Amino acid sequence: MKGALPFLLLAPALLALVAVFVVPIATIGRIALYVSEGSGAMREAVALDTFRTLFADSFTWELTRNSAHLALLCASLATLIAYPIALFLFRTESRFRPLLAILAVAPLLVSSVVRVVGWLVVLGDQGLINAALLSLGLVDRAVPLINNWTGVVIGLTESVMPYVILSLLAGFGRLDRTVEEAAATLGAPPWRVFLRVTLPLSLPAIALGWLIGFVLSFSAFVSPKLLGGGRVFVLATEIYDLAMQAVDWPAAAAMALYALSLTLLVLAAYTVLTRRVAA
Amino acid sequence: MSRPATAFAAALLGLATLPAAPALAQLRGDMTLMAYTGIFQENYTAVVVEPFKAANPGVNVTYFAPNTSAVMLGTLRSQRTAPQADVVIMDITTAAIACAEGLVEKLTPAEVPVMEELVPLARQAGGECGPAVTFDHFVIVYDTTKVSPAPTSLRALWNEQLRGRIAISAPPNIQGLVLTAIVEKMEGGDYRRGVDKAIERLRGLAPLVQTFDPRPDGYSLILNDQVTYATGWNARSQLYRDQSNGRIGVMLPEEGTAFQINTINVVKGGPNRAAALAFVNHALSQPAQKAFTERMFYGPTNARAEIAPEALARTAAAPEYRDRVIDLDWADVVKLRDTWNNRWRREVISAGGR
Amino acid sequence: MARLALEGLTKAYGTAPPAVDGLTLEAEEGEFLALLGPSGCGKTTTLRMVAGLVPADRGRIRLGEEDITAAPVHTRGIGLVFQSYALFPHMDAVGNIGFGLEMQGVPKAERQARVAEALRLTRLEGLGHRRPRELSGGQQQRVALARAIAIRPRLLLLDECLSNLDAKLREEMRGEIRDIQRASATTALFVTHDQTEALSICDTVAVMHRGRIEQRGTPEEIYERPATRFVASFIGRMNAIDGPAPVMTREGPLGAGETAMVRPHRVRLLREGAAAEGDNAASGTVRRITYIGDIVQVQAATPLGPLAAEVSGASPLWRGLDVGAPVGLAWSSSDTLRFPA
Numbered sequence: 006m007k008g009a010l011p012f013l014l015l016a017p018a019l020l021a022l023v024a025v026f027v028v029p030i031a032t033i034g035r036i037a038l039y040v041s042e043g044s045g046a047m048r049e050a051v052a053l054d055t056f057r058t059l060f061a062d063s064f065t066w067e068l069t070r071n072s073a074h075l076a077l078l079c080a081s082l083a084t085l086i087a088y089p090i091a092l093f094l095f096r097t098e099s100r101f102r103p104l105l106a107i108l109a110v111a112p113l114l115v116s117s118v119v120r121v122v123g124w125l126v127v128l129g130d131q132g133l134i135n136a137a138l139l140s141l142g143l144v145d146r147a148v149p150l151i152n153n154w155t156g157v158v159i160g161l162t163e164s165v166m167p168y169v170i171l172s173l174l175a176g177f178g179r180l181d182r183t184v185e186e187a188a189a190t191l192g193a194p195p196w197r198v199f200l201r202v203t204l205p206l207s208l209p210a211i212a213l214g215w216l217i218g219f220v221l222s223f224s225a226f227v228s229p230k231l232l233g234g235g236r237v238f239v240l241a242t243e244i245y246d247l248a249m250q251a252v253d254w255p256a257a258a259a260m261a262l263y264a265l266s267l268t269l270l271v272l273a274a275y276t277v278l279t280r281r282v283a284a
Numbered sequence: 285m286s287r288p289a290t291a292f293a294a295a296l297l298g299l300a301t302l303p304a305a306p307a308l309a310q311l312r313g314d315m316t317l318m319a320y321t322g323i324f325q326e327n328y329t330a331v332v333v334e335p336f337k338a339a340n341p342g343v344n345v346t347y348f349a350p351n352t353s354a355v356m357l358g359t360l361r362s363q364r365t366a367p368q369a370d371v372v373i374m375d376i377t378t379a380a381i382a383c384a385e386g387l388v389e390k391l392t393p394a395e396v397p398v399m400e401e402l403v404p405l406a407r408q409a410g411g412e413c414g415p416a417v418t419f420d421h422f423v424i425v426y427d428t429t430k431v432s433p434a435p436t437s438l439r440a441l442w443n444e445q446l447r448g449r450i451a452i453s454a455p456p457n458i459q460g461l462v463l464t465a466i467v468e469k470m471e472g473g474d475y476r477r478g479v480d481k482a483i484e485r486l487r488g489l490a491p492l493v494q495t496f497d498p499r500p501d502g503y504s505l506i507l508n509d510q511v512t513y514a515t516g517w518n519a520r521s522q523l524y525r526d527q528s529n530g531r532i533g534v535m536l537p538e539e540g541t542a543f544q545i546n547t548i549n550v551v552k553g554g555p556n557r558a559a560a561l562a563f564v565n566h567a568l569s570q571p572a573q574k575a576f577t578e579r580m581f582y583g584p585t586n587a588r589a590e591i592a593p594e595a596l597a598r599t600a601a602a603p604e605y606r607d608r609v610i611d612l613d614w615a616d617v618v619k620l621r622d623t624w625n626n627r628w629r630r631e632v633i634s635a636g637g638r
Numbered sequence: 639m640a641r642l643a644l645e646g647l648t649k650a651y652g653t654a655p656p657a658v659d660g661l662t663l664e665a666e667e668g669e670f671l672a673l674l675g676p677s678g679c680g681k682t683t684t685l686r687m688v689a690g691l692v693p694a695d696r697g698r699i700r701l702g703e704e705d706i707t708a709a710p711v712h713t714r715g716i717g718l719v720f721q722s723y724a725l726f727p728h729m730d731a732v733g734n735i736g737f738g739l740e741m742q743g744v745p746k747a748e749r750q751a752r753v754a755e756a757l758r759l760t761r762l763e764g765l766g767h768r769r770p771r772e773l774s775g776g777q778q779q780r781v782a783l784a785r786a787i788a789i790r791p792r793l794l795l796l797d798e799c800l801s802n803l804d805a806k807l808r809e810e811m812r813g814e815i816r817d818i819q820r821a822s823a824t825t826a827l828f829v830t831h832d833q834t835e836a837l838s839i840c841d842t843v844a845v846m847h848r849g850r851i852e853q854r855g856t857p858e859e860i861y862e863r864p865a866t867r868f869v870a871s872f873i874g875r876m877n878a879i880d881g882p883a884p885v886m887t888r889e890g891p892l893g894a895g896e897t898a899m900v901r902p903h904r905v906r907l908l909r910e911g912a913a914a915e916g917d918n919a920a921s922g923t924v925r926r927i928t929y930i931g932d933i934v935q936v937q938a939a940t941p942l943g944p945l946a947a948e949v950s951g952a953s954p955l956w957r958g959l960d961v962g963a964p965v966g967l968a969w970s971s972s973d974t975l976r977f978p979a
Binding site for chain 1: 352377378384385448499636
Binding site: 181183184186187188190191192193194195197201202205206 | 711714727742
């Protein structure tokens with residue numbers, strides 16, 4: 006009986022995991038093997054037709070490229086912007102530090118849809134930025150900052166940034182102020198301290214933050230859908246269109262599994278790489 | 285027969301069916317209706333569901349309102365072995381899937397006598413399953429504070445001054461599919477023989493487009509002054525026109541329009557079949573059809589429903605609009621959807637970069 | 639290699655009393671000066687101000703002829719050995735030691751030679767390509783030292799740098815640090831709370847208390863002639879007798895409001911019946927006997943208060959002595975100091 010106790014204690018968590026993760030994915034896996042009739046009706050089957058169609062369609066590769074491109078760009082931008090913010094939060098001895106930390110991750114507290122509406126106000130053709138540019142006479146005509154790739158990159162970068170900041174903060178463990186002080190006493194001016202000590206020591210944190218940003222951007226749906234103006238086609242928006250507009254569940258399921266395996270592949274590559282670097 | 289005569293006959297027949305009502309009053313139990321959310325739910329509850337409840341005090345109707353037809357289909361699929369809903373109102377393309385998958389019942393005038401009163405298109409639309417309960421049609425909505433005189437032609441959109449001021453719901457949204465068919469007709473073609481002309485013409489429109497996926501919808505974008513023109517559905521457009529005190533204008537293009545059809549179906553194996561059949565009969569009846577058309581400007585599917593002229597004039601069932609409706613076979617369009625969708629993405633939207 | 643002079647150095651954190659309060663101190667060229675004090679006395683703040691890691695509120699820091707009070711850290715040319723060593727974890731020993739030379743722009747060939755020299759001096763030959771985590775505590779300590787001296791600093795600062803080592807290694811390192819400092823003739827400031835360390839390796843000891851210097855002198859002066867009651871009680875073990883009491887001190891009889899102090903090893907232990915020698919004596923009973931190895935400390939309750947005497951561990955005097963046994967204690971007035979209480 007004693008041996009069973011740990012399993013009993015784990016049971017709720019395992020059940021929850023099965024309920025919210027294993028069952029849905031298994032269901033999606035099952036539906037992907039169904040066959041779509043011409044009418045859109047779904048026929049129960051165990052067939053790879055849907056996958057065959059998926060991989061034969063050149064648009065699938067275009068979507069993959071788009072998703073990867075978007076994720077690369079947003080993860081890199083978010084890491085670039087989040088790094089100094091996270092470093093400041095990690096360092097500051099201000100008594101406002103908890104408040105600043107909350108501010109930095111505050112976007113997490115706002116629903117993604119509300120955040121996107123906020124971006125409309127800022128980036129729209131009559132938005133704050135364009136109003137400023139036009140009234141300053143810097144441009145003749147509103148700069149398109151929304152309903153295109155630019156808008157999606159801006160919105161998505163902002164939405165993954167809190168996660169990147171949190172992972173950077175979690176990864177800064179090896180950063181030791183006295184090591185930087187040591188470099189300074191040895192004659193290194195601040196920029197060389199940063200390049201030779203701070204940056205190398207925070208590389209694991211940067212890699213982790215970038216990975217989180219990449220995975221989140223790769224699977225992001227809300228920003229591409231709401232800020233893309235129907236011009237930005239990525240795997241996540243296509244899965245939505247297939248399931249909700251074309252009502253082709255097998256195709257949507259197959260593409261969802263494909264996108265999921267790409268994400269897992271990236272995670273596996275990261276694990277292998279960090280193991281190799283650490284060794 | 286002239287029009288007034290038809291209407292008169294319909295009214296007489298309507299009176300004739302009244303004595304059947306007491307039989308329905310013996311129905312009991314709970315019944316679930318699954319249909320659209322938002323203003324559809326508000327108005328449908330007020331003028332169709334409530335009178336049904338009043339006539340059948342023993343029936344307790346629950347209105348279950350998912351966001352879209354796709355979600356309704358998903359609900360039906362997941363409840364296949366133990367359905368919770370009795371009646372479902374959804375888009376014809378989704379209903380066709382439900383019909384083919386056997387999620388809804390085949391209906392005959394034997395059980396639903398009111399089907400005899402419906403316009404031929406309404407029976408045809410549902411195939412062997414439930415018939416059309418509302419006709420809506422494609423329109424162009426515009427900002428009346430910026431556009432005058434009121435436009436009548438789709439060609440008004442091809443105007444360089446509208447750069448960044450147009451919202452179009454591109455395929456796979458069905459508004460985009462309808463637009464494709466209309467533009468093909470405008471250019472002298474027929475969508476059944478291909479849409480090359482439409483695609484070519486739409487490529488020219490693309491650079492003016494602000495968004496191909498208006499969020500939350502085109503009507504809101506006009507009211508927020510984000511765009512001047514948008515694609516839309518008539519019923520909602522008419523309601524927004526009234527709600528915005530005429531700020532939103534509605535144009536039924538002289539080049540043509542096409543129906544968006546919602547059908548009504550009895551869920552196979554639903555908990556209360558008797559109430560379901562009674563509700564379908566009620567929903568398709570002349571009073572219900574009249575009330576809902578006058579309330580929300582969906583075109584009636586019951587040929588004998590006598591609609592107030594001012595309401596009728598705001599639907600495609602108005603005599604002056606009737607011949608503008610393109611005969612769009614949705615079963616065909618569903619099969620063409622992937623091709624059109626791809627052509628939009630590769631040829632139209634790509635020409636409208638911003 | 640330069641003379642270090644601190645003049646009226648002051649640093650306060652918030653509203654608390656200043657951590658360093660008008661501190662004035664000099665270290666001669668080539669001198670090995672210990673800054674000794676209990677934790678919280680301001681010694682580490684002083685060291686950080688000298689290094690440039692903390693700005694001074696007031697006062698001057700001079701190194702040689704130069705006023706470096708406001709100079710940025712990286713321009714000071716001061717070698718600092720941190721308590722935690724603060725080695726660069728992503729560089730090997732050679733990288734760590736060569737870092738400062740690289741910053742100075744020393745050409746590669748010369749750099750290699752000087753790193754090799756530093757490795758030799760700190761007996762790290764053969765370990766140059768190990769990363770810090772592949773080195774033992776003592777080896778890391780040596781790398782930190784080598785790194786600090788490789789830049790040929792004008793001043794070497796050592797911050798409690800032996801406190802993380804075990805006792806035996808610490809003793810060994812003391813000697814090495816002393817030798818290396820002598821060999822390079824670098825002026826050095828050694829901050830520590832460990833008096834044994836301070837007294838055993840430094841030329842001069844400055845005892846610090848509440849942000850100020852209490853006494854500066856050779857280890858012997860500090861030990862034998864403490865200038866203040868704080869220094870007397872902080873350095874070494876000490877018996878304290880509050881006056882008035884029949885005790886004769888170096889400066890005269892002990893009066894009211896005064897405290898007499900005498901080190902336990904200056905107090906002789908007398909078995910019962912032995913004649914008292916010296917001008918101070920007390921009799922009492924044994925309270926505790928503590929065996930420390932080389933010496934044995936016997937604590938007794940006397941009418942003057944608790945007094946301790948230390949005798950050699952080899953001495954027959956303490957053998958057979960039990961708690962409660964009557965003993966006599968005697969000491970000379972020339973070994974007895976007097977301070978205001």
